[in-house]
Structure formats: C-alpha cells, structure tokens
Amino acid sequence: MHIAIVTAGGAGMFCGSCMHDNTWARSLIDEGADVSLVPTYTPIRVDEQDVSTSEVYFGGVGVYLAHRSRLFRRLPRILTRWVDRPWALRLATRFGVSTDARQLGAMTLDMLQGENGPHRTHVLELADAFGSSLKPDVICFSNALLAGTARAIRQKIDIPLMCVLQGDDVFLEDLVEPYRSQAIEAIHDLAADFDGFIVHSDYYRDHMVRYLGLDARKFHTLPLGIDLAEHDGQPETTGEPFTVGYFARICPEKGLDRLVDAFRILHARRPEVRLKAGGYLGQRDREYFDQVRTAAADLGDAFSYIGSPPDTASKIKFLKSLDVLSVPTLYREPKGLYVLEALANGVPVVQPDHGAFPEMIAATGGGVLVEPGQPEALADALEALIEDSSRRIELATTGRNRVHELFGPERMAQRSLELFTRMIDAHR
Template sequence: MEQPLRIALISEHASPLATLGGVDSGGQNIYVAHVARCLAQAGHQVDVLTRRDSATLAPSVDMRPGARVIHIPAGPSEFVPKEQLMAHMPEFAHGTRTLMEHSMPYDLVHANFFMSGMVAQRLKRTLGLPFVITFHALGLVRREHQKEADAFPIERLEIERQLVHDADAIVSECPQDSDDLTRLYGADPERMAMVPCGFDPAEFRPMNRAQARTKLGLDPHEFIVLQLGRLVPRKGIDNVIRSLAHLPPDMPVRLLVVGGDDREPDEARTPEIARLRSVARESGVAARVSFVGHRSRDELREYYSAADVFVTTPWYEPFGITPLEAMACGTPVIGSDVGGIRYSVRDGETGFLVPPHEPAALAQKLEHLQANPSLARAMGRAGIRRARSLFTWERITRELVDVYREVCERRRESPPPWLQRPRLVSPTGTALAR
C-alpha cells in the first residue's frame, strides 16, 4: 500500500474558509477547499497556507481530520485586493519557511496562482521542496482580454515564465489552458498534466423544478435564465442582459443574477450591480432582470434546479466551476466557447456554446431551448451523466495525487545536487506539529 503524502497547499489570496461570491472569492477558493478535504479523506496530511486577512483569525483552523488552514501573516491583517499583494509575498514566503522549519516535513508543495508559485519557488530553493503549480489564470491571457483594466504589475508575466520553467509539474485545467501554457510560456509538455476542476455530488444534484421555484417564490410559468457567480465585468453578464432584447417581446423570460457582496443587492458595496442595472435599462429589459444578491453555498442547488437554463458568457475562463454545478443539477448550460467551458460543456449535447460578445447568438439559443422543452430535458440528463463521470472532486483529487507521486518519484530518482546539504525541516516537528 502506498504511503500517504504530506502536502502543503499554498493559496495566498483565496482561502478555503472565505465567504464566496466577492470580487476575489470564487473558483480558486472552492478548488482549494475541496482538494484539501478530499486529500485528507484519502488519508493524506494537508496544510493549506493562506494569508492572514483578518485580525480575528486563529493561527490555524481544522477543516476536518487531516486538513487544516494555517494563516500566514503578510501585510495588514485585512482584505487587500489580490492585484496589490505582490509586495507582501516576501513576508509570506519568510513566514512560510519559518513555519516549515518547525513543523512536519512536507513531501511537496502545490501552489495555486502565480503569487503562491513565487513562495513555492523560494521554498524549493531553500528547503529543497518540489512544487506543483496550478495557475488558475494566466497573466498574458488576462492582459489580452482586460487590457488596461488589468491592474496586476507587468512583472507578473516574467514571474509566470520563471515558474513554468522551475515547477516540477504544471497542472493545466483544460485543453485551452494547456495550449496557452505551451504557446505563450513555452511549457514543457513532459511536465504538464491536465486535471480539471470538479463539483461535489452531495452538494449539487437534481431536485424537482416546481418545488425549487415554489421555495424561491418564482413564477412557475416563466422561462428562467440563471446567471450565478462573481459580479465582475469579465464574466460578461452584460452580454446576457443584452441578449434579452433580442428575444420576442411576448416571451415570458426572466433573468436571475445571483451574486454580490451582500444578501440584498447593494450598488454601493457591489458597483457592478449599478453598471448592470444601467445596461438593463438602456437595453429596455429592466423588467425582465432580477438581481438576487449573494446566496450561500447550501442555497445554490435550489437556484440551479429552478432555472430552465444556466448561462455564463465570460470573455475568457481558465476553467469555470459553475457550469459543472448546473450540469450536476440537471440544468442545460449555454456558455462562451472559450477556455474550460469549451471543455466541460458539450455543444448540442449538454447545452450550447456561443461566442462571448454576441448577444443575438445567445438569444437564438435561448429561444430554441424555450421552444423545445424536451431537448432541454435531454440536455439536462446528459449534463448529469457527464458531470458525474468526469468531474467529481474525488476523481479530480485522485488525478492530482498521481501527479504528486510522479513528482516525488522523480525527485527520489534524480535529486538535484543542492539537495545533498542537510534539510532544514525538523524530522520530529515542533510548534504547529500535528
């Protein structure tokens, strides 16, 4: 029987304990939380290292037996936008190294996002720890689409190139991610493994649509289009709103926009709501759009199940977890023909793929689904099968463990020369030792 691994998951800005739905809280938080839990459930020892962003946080928090979150002081103990965190990464790296010198010895580090990669890179150089990296988003791709709106410093691009060169393994999340890493960053295919994101089948599964609508107070006769996730411009929610203007005036359609910083939609706290409401008014569809506000994870299944279709048309998407959640609930998905959505959604089978900036094309697919409820039901069933067969977190974690073990085996077979010096990690463990 193979020995369990001791893994440090670094996620500097995306804590698995964070409230989801804010500007900097989304798919990466979900990814880290579920990977950590599944690794621990499989018998591995996992620490998630994240930045201490509140003075009230305990130094460490147990997620479940075998998995805990450790808060590393770096910068002020308050929220800092991720675009402004690079200056605090040396302090984060120093705190992480100090922790590791007095804690259990890890087999490897799995860095999430490029700034976590910066920390892992230093740990490899000082402690000899191999590291795996999942970028979750690439600076060159972000800059291509967001242009001057991209607030990350230009140094990010060279840092990512160095990380691609130094990482022991790179986890891409979809074929497009693999292509971008190879084409834009010169990644070595021999050190790349494609492992997608996932969903929890205990959390997201079908429920009766009529019951879901009754519970949510929704009209049983409307064709309900659901948009759910972070409210930021790149998610293309304005495209979904504009598509409503291309639908027949007598079509009984309602768009639900779920997300934001507060349970009640607050334009002051979530300025994107104000912008999107303005788009709805200018498009003449304000009466067809309902902003719901933030909802907790345990409420989302009801919204997915109540909808006739889930729509997500971002400009680009490294992967996108919400389409999986919708599919798992038996709801057809219309998504942008980009990134991970192109991989998770099977065009014509589990939903439709459309160009990201063409509201008329989206409207055509919405009208087609509304006119063909039997097709929508068939797509929903196909989505359930596809999600369950390929995208459960349990399966994704098994694939990650295969990557981890390959990295550890390569390191044992060919240790670099500088690994011959004594390790700095205590073999017995003190301080935060288990």
C-alpha cells in the same frame, strides 16, 4: 502522503479558485491523504466545510505595509505579527481590501522578488513552516504569483513543488505597463523552480505555455471536481415562467451585461421569460452593476438579482429555480465551476465558444456553444431551448449524469494522488 496546498484568500469574497482548493483538499483527505490547506493574504471564504489551517501566511495587511513602509519592514516581527492574524485580516476585509490588479502592479513585482525583496520576512516565515513544522511530501501553489517563495522553500525542504495555473493570465493582463511585462518575465524566469504545473483544461495548458513561455512537458491536466453530495436537482421544468440564470461573480469580465443584452432580445420575442442573476458583488464592481441595472430597467420585474447565496443549500436552491444557465464571459475561462454546478442540478448551459467551455461541453454533453460577443446568437440559442423542451431535458440529463460520473471529488482526488506519487518518485 502529506500534501500542502497553498491557496489565496479572496479578501472576504467567495472566490472560485480558493473554493475549489478547499474542495480539492477535502477530497484528498477523504481518500486518506494528510492535507494542509495553507491560506495566504486573507482567510478563505467558502460555502462548505472549511479545512484550511488557522495560520495565514503573507497576510494582506502586512504585505501592504511591507510594500509601502521601510520602517515597517525593519520592525521586529514580534511587533508586526498581529496584523497577519486572522481576526485582523477579517476586520480589514470589511473595509475593502483590494484584489484589483490595476492597483497592485508594484506589489506584484515585490512578491515575485521573494527573499530578495521587501517581503523577505514573510517568505522565510512560510519556508520555515514547511521545513520545520508542516514537512509535506509535495507542495502545490494555487497560483504563480507566489513563485518568488519557491527558491527559499526548496532550501528548507527538498520536495516536489507544483503550481496550479487557473486564471493567472487574467490577473496579469489587468496589470498596467510596465508591471505586466515585468511580472510575466519574472514568472517565466521563476518557473524553473517548479517541478510541474497543473491545469484543468487542455486549452489553458496550451495558452499558458505560450503566454509564459513555459515547457509543455511540465504540464499536467487534472479534472475539476465539485462536492456532489447536496447537488440533487433533476432535469425538469421549474413550473414557473422559463427562467434564464446567471451565477458567477458580478463583474465586467464575467459578462452579465452581455447576458442582459441577449435577454432583452429574447424578452421582446417572449415577454413571459425571466432572468435571475446571483453571485458575489464587490465594492470595485458596484458601479458596473448599477449600470447593468439601469440598462435593464426597461425589463421591469423580468430581471432580478438575488445577491450572493451564503451557503451551499442556498446556492443549490437558486440553481434549481433555473431552466438554463449562461455566463457569457468576455475572457477565455480556464475552468468554469459554475457550469459543473448547474449541470449537477439538471440545468443545461449556453456558453461562448472559447476558453475551457468547448472541452466542458464535449465532456458533459450538457450544453450549447454560441459565437462569443453576439447577443443575437445567444438569444437564439436560449429561445431554441424554450421551443424544444425535450432537447433541453436531454442536454440536462446527459450533463447531470456525466458530471456525477466524471467530475466528482473522488475522481479528482484519485487522479491527483496518482500525479503526486509520480512526482515524488521522480524527485527521489
């Protein structure tokens, strides 16, 4: 079976979705499948072996120029192809290619027009690649924003087309009107071109059925998976002052400021505790982080930011230094890979009671849920784990064991192959 996964590069940042796509592709390869991980917009950046193809489709620079310039769209492809080369895209990301939905409304609608819009050249290029050279048995798009390409692809190759939904609503909600409503309507209309949709939680299935007005019968829930090979942390005290950790992208929606508010309450009760944050910080969110650091100035060296770990070993070392992890998101998280990564290293979690978190805690038994947006409740839950170390170790042990049992790459790959086999058989 040849599976093509179309992923979206994160413009030079560590992006949870493309990192999971890479892990997914690796797991399928390990199970004997032939996999093409096809990047779009920019090359992907991961902290493990990168298995994506060298060719990038819908290069971010070319997409931007096609959106802005009729002259560029009319130029022969031989004169414009260089802007989509990986070296040119990597160079562009150094100067801050925007992935901010607030600035991308019109371009999003252009993308959804497919071959009938300004990106016709890019659409047909991708369709030709699938029909002529790659020739997969099934294609999975990693988000719905490329739905405009599905019709052209189906004209080239008649195979099942799947779409993974894993945060599309977060992007769409950031669009300003009228772009938001128009994009949602366009995706709803284009959904008929897909044979099925993949999600990683029942919560997100139900939410996206309502949000996009889709048929629930076309949805399939697959487990998340992480490469557990190096995640060897054990449930234990770190030997340092009790350390609360945050590990996710530094941005308002992930809720670092909320964690700082809760930690301030905890620190007033227990001055010895520490808060360590790690994660990618992009240009868009530097002002936000400056505000967080200013607000945390009264905490002194009790609060620290270690930056973005450059590789898996550094990430695991950071996670092992924690006693508990909390990422109190404002939005309703559709997946939450950081929860699995913490638990895989014997670190329990305290998370808001919304989104996919209740399902994750129920499946792993590795954490505590608190009322969202309540710093006092979060501080109380963290303090309870300080006071009852045996309870913390119990959560950590159960969570670690279940993650290694239920969320490894083998199970993710096997469930995926079962689904793809059914979809291919039904399509014949």
